Each structure stands twice: as structure tokens, then as C-alpha cells.
Amino acid sequence: MRFILFAWSLFFSASIFACDICGGVSSNASIGLFASTKFHTIGYKSTMRSFTSYLYGIRHSQEYLFTQELQFRTQLHPRIQLIGSLPFQNAVQLRDLGRDAVYGIGDANLLGNFVLYQNRDSLGMSKNFLSVGLGVKFPLGKNVPSSNVLKNLYPGTGSWDYLLLANYTKQFSSKWGWQTEASYSLKGTDKYNFRYGNTAQIASQGFTNRGVGSYRLIIATGLTFEHHQTSRANGAIDSSITNAGYILSAKASVNLLTYRWLWSFNVQHPMKQNVNSSTIFQNLSAGLSLNYLIKKSKNEKVTL
């Protein structure tokens, strides 16, 4: 029965991570469920997002964005984490009469996360965890002027972007917890004098942590709300390219923690959205990641 309920919740809720509306228009960061752990990690993440676009109220195209990411996290100090990633993106637009594909390295990002408060119980399990992060996204990815109709498929914003992030994780018991994360992405201006709108995101999810033999299974489900401000070209609103609007999504993830590896699968599905006056709709997204855990000491416990 529990399995059926879980399968049902995955099928009907679904959801992602820190979401971008289109190609390079990233990104609200997320340090995710494992924020309060102290492992160094290196890993790989693969994500798929899709959108449906409308023109004059008629379906015009379907966009698919596949991102492969190399990522790492290191604990520089008991209160300082450094998190980074380098994405590679493949984007495809399918229309009635043709298709276009854009691919390339995206914008690398680096985020410092500072632990403001953390208390643990006698077993070493984190009870409360509060952190703030400051990050930067480097304009390494391909980017084109706003006159290019495929601009939103390109993997770079072409600008230096800055990230602010706050994370609070509350563990009620050894099996249940709650996490809330808020982030804000401040977009810069590219060399064509185009600036994507700033984005804000707030996500909240409950999670349960269960033992499966010698492994840990962490299942989470919750909601994400993201808001995209208007994009501007030469200081004026560019209605043809902007992604202004909001998306409210349900999300879920399943994470399996073994002695050295962390496997994660997550899905996200919009429940309510209005982007660019309802001319763009985000569809179901999914991601799979695998991280290698480099433990600081042999005695370190796997706790959230």
C-alpha cells in the first residue's frame, strides 16, 4: 500500500531542482537536501526539460533541453561549503516544418555557502541547519543577440550573473524532516546590451529518511514557486523574447545513499503557470544525478 501511495505521488506530483525557464536563462541555485552534510562530492547530473510554445494562440513548437553537468562540492571549513558546476547543453526546437538544434558548454557557476546556524543531537544528526549562499555565474556559454529567434535555446546568458541563496533544514526526527530554500538570481547585461530578467524562487519540501539494508533512502516531495522578471534590450522591454511570469510546480525526488555514492532522481511538474502572457508552457522535467562521496574521516556518519 505504501508503495502504491509513493508511486502515485511520484506520478501525479513530480518536480525538479532550481529551474531555468529556457536555455541559458539560469539560474536559481539549489544546494538541495544534502545541504547539512559535510562530504566533499564530485558528480554528474543529467536533466531534461521541455516547453511548448504558442504563436497567435496556435501551437508553434516544442522545445527540449538536455543538460549534462559536472558538479562538485567541497567543505572548506566547518561553516563554509564551495559548490560549483559546469554544464553542457543540447537544445532542440521541433516545428511543423523543421527543427533547429543548439548545443554547447553553458555558464559555469560557483557558489559559497555559509552555515549560519547548525545544532546536532547526541548522535550527531543535524536538527536545525541554516545557511546563506553567494554565487556567481560566468558567461562562458554561447550567446546570441536578441534578434536571433533561437536566443532562448542558447546555453549562455552572455552576462555575469549573481546568486543569493538561503536554506533552512529542520529534522523533526531521525526519519522526518522539512527543508525550505529561497534564491534570487541577479542578471547582468550581455555585450549586445540585452539583459534577462532577474528570477526568484522559493521551494519547500518534506522528506523522509529510511534505512534499506546498509543504505539510506531519502524521499522528498514539495512545491516550488519561481518568478521571472521582464527581459530588456537596450533598456526597453523586449516582448518577443522575455520570459516574464511565474511557474508553480510540484516536485519529488528519490535519493539513495550508499557508502560512497549518492544516486538521485527528481521530477517536477508545473501545476499553474503564466510565462510570457501564456505563450510558453513548461512541461514535465526530470533529472538524474550520481555523486561520489569523499568522506572527511572514516568515522563520519551519513546523516542529513
Add this chain to the structure above:
Amino acid sequence: MKKLLYSLILISLFAFSCKKPAEASVATINFIEPTVGDTIAFGEELHCEGTVLGNGELHGYTLTMVNLLINQTVYSASSSAHSESYVFHEHWVNNVTDTATIKVLLEVELDHDGNKSAKELNVVCLPN
């Protein structure tokens, strides 16, 4: 009695789900871009954008661009999607070597018996 009721429900579901939309007898084609007589510089895109609205189900459409100077098709693409409306948004980069008139033609299939609606317009493409 129950069996009869279930059978009726199933038959009704089947009948309603299989109802085909009526075929269109006419389609309204609207070019938003280009407009008649537009001049396209060498290396620039001839941008074709517009809508097709049928009064029933349409059976696909073809967008063609023909260089009338040399009577050569420079772009052609088709869709066989069935729908009551379409939106097209395609590009061709002007690479003519002599000043040429390009005919932009959109043909819509109203049915599978060869009945069509069509609209065309001409633009001028300049060489380098």
C-alpha cells in the same frame, strides 16, 4: 440489467471518442511576414510567419519559396499534421547572385482528395 448498462456506457464512450472532426472546406491563410514587395538584402533572412485557420480539420500544408528568375525552388517544407489551425515561422537566407523575385507560396490540404487552399506573394531579393 447491469450488463446492459455497462455495455451502453462502453458503446457510448467508443462512439464519442471515435468521432472525427469535420473536414474543412476552406482555409484562411494569413501572412504576417513578409509583405508584398519586401526587399531582402543579401545574407539576410527571408522571414515567413503566419497562420492558417480552417473551418474544419485540415490535412497538412506546404511552404515553398521559388526563385522566379531561374525558376528554382530554394526552400520547401511540408507538414502532414491534422489540425484546424497552423502557425508557420520559417526562414531562408538570401543567397541570390542576381536580383530576383522570390515567390512565397503556402498551400493547405483541405482533404485527401487533392482539394487545396493557397496563398502566395512575391518579394525581391538583392545580390551581394
